[in-house]
Amino acid sequence: MKTRSFFYGMLLLALSGSQLAAQNFESFVQRFSGSNAPGYVEPLVTAVGMGLNSGMFGKVDIPASGLSLQLRANAMGIFLSEGKKSFTGSTDGGFNPAQEVETPTVVGASRGTSVSGTGGTEYTFPGGFDIDRVGLIVPSLTVGNLLGTQATLRYVKVEINEEIGSVSLFGLGLRHSIDQYLANPAVNLSAGFGFQTFEIGDVVSTKQFVLHGEAGKSFGILDLFGGLAYESTSADLEYKYSGDNGEEKVAVSVDGDNTFRFLVGAGLDLGFIGATVDYHIGNLNILNFGVRIGQ
Numbered sequence: 001m002k003t004r005s006f007f008y009g010m011l012l013l014a015l016s017g018s019q020l021a022a023q024n025f026e027s028f029v030q031r032f033s034g035s036n037a038p039g040y041v042e043p044l045v046t047a048v049g050m051g052l053n054s055g056m057f058g059k060v061d062i063p064a065s066g067l068s069l070q071l072r073a074n075a076m077g078i079f080l081s082e083g084k085k086s087f088t089g090s091t092d093g094g095f096n097p098a099q100e101v102e103t104p105t106v107v108g109a110s111r112g113t114s115v116s117g118t119g120g121t122e123y124t125f126p127g128g129f130d131i132d133r134v135g136l137i138v139p140s141l142t143v144g145n146l147l148g149t150q151a152t153l154r155y156v157k158v159e160i161n162e163e164i165g166s167v168s169l170f171g172l173g174l175r176h177s178i179d180q181y182l183a184n185p186a187v188n189l190s191a192g193f194g195f196q197t198f199e200i201g202d203v204v205s206t207k208q209f210v211l212h213g214e215a216g217k218s219f220g221i222l223d224l225f226g227g228l229a230y231e232s233t234s235a236d237l238e239y240k241y242s243g244d245n246g247e248e249k250v251a252v253s254v255d256g257d258n259t260f261r262f263l264v265g266a267g268l269d270l271g272f273i274g275a276t277v278d279y280h281i282g283n284l285n286i287l288n289f290g291v292r293i294g295q
Helices: 025-029 039-053
Strands: 005-008 068-077 086-092 101-105 114-116 122-124 133-146 149-161 166-176 187-201 202-218 222-243 246-255 261-268 271-281 285-294
Touching: 039 068, 039 086, 039 133, 039 187, 039 202, 039 246, 086 246, 133 166, 149 187
Parallel strands: 005 133
Antiparallel strands: 068 133, 068 285, 086 101, 114 122, 133 149, 149 166, 166 187, 187 202, 202 222, 222 246, 222 261, 261 271, 271 285
16 A cells, blocks of 8 residues: 655644645545544544654653753654544435445545435545555653653744644643652653644644653663553644535534553663654554653
C-alpha cells in the first residue's frame, strides 16, 4: 500500500507527499454532514491527540533541587491501523432509500463509496487522504527542579497560508520525582500530567489531557525506561457544507479513541545534550524520537 505522511514540521503543517498540500483539511470536512463528520475525522483526532501526548519527558530521574533548563524537540510517527481507514456512513439530505455503508475515513482510501437510490440517483461519500501514518514535530521548554518538580511549556502559533490559516499549540505539563521519598530506590520513579490545545484555522480545536507514570534506570550514559499513561482527546469542528437546503453551518464534537498506553524507551545522556527514543503501544502505536539541549 502506498504510504503517505503528514509532517507538521514545528507544527507548520509542512505536508510532504500528501494531497493536503493542495487541499486543506477544512475542504474535506465540509463534504460531510454533522452525522458523518465524527466517524470521518475521529482517526485523525486520535492520531494527533496521541502524538501530542507523547514526548512529555526525556529522563525519568528528577533532581530534588538545583536549576534545570532544557529545550527539547520531539518527532513522533503515529501509525494508523487498518481499523482506522473506514467507518459506517449514512446517506443524508433526503436520499431515498436511506442507507448505511462502510466508507473511507479522512485517513482512508482516496476513492469514496457510492450507493444507488431510487430513480437512478447516486450518493457518493468523499474519500480520504490514503495515509498510513501521521508525523508531528513538537518543541518544548522544561524548567526545574523545585522540590523535585519540573514544568514543561509547549507553545507555537504560525500563519501557514490562506487555505490553512493559522496553526497553534499551547501546552503545560508538570512532572514530580517519586523516588526521592524512598530509601535507596532500585529505579527512578516519576509521575506527571499534561494539558494541551491545538488549533487549525477556524475549523478544528482540540484538547489533550494525559496522566503518566514512569520508571527508569541509568547505566552510565545510557538510560532505560518504561511507563504507563491514561489520556483523552476531544475536538470541536465548526464548518459550513452544501446540502439540499443550501449552505448550512455545522458544529461537531469528536472524542478521540485514546485511553491507555504503555511505553518503553532508551536515552543517551551526554551532559548538556541528550537524545531519547521510545515506542508507545495503545489504540495506535507511536515511535517518538527526542533531542535535548540543556540540563
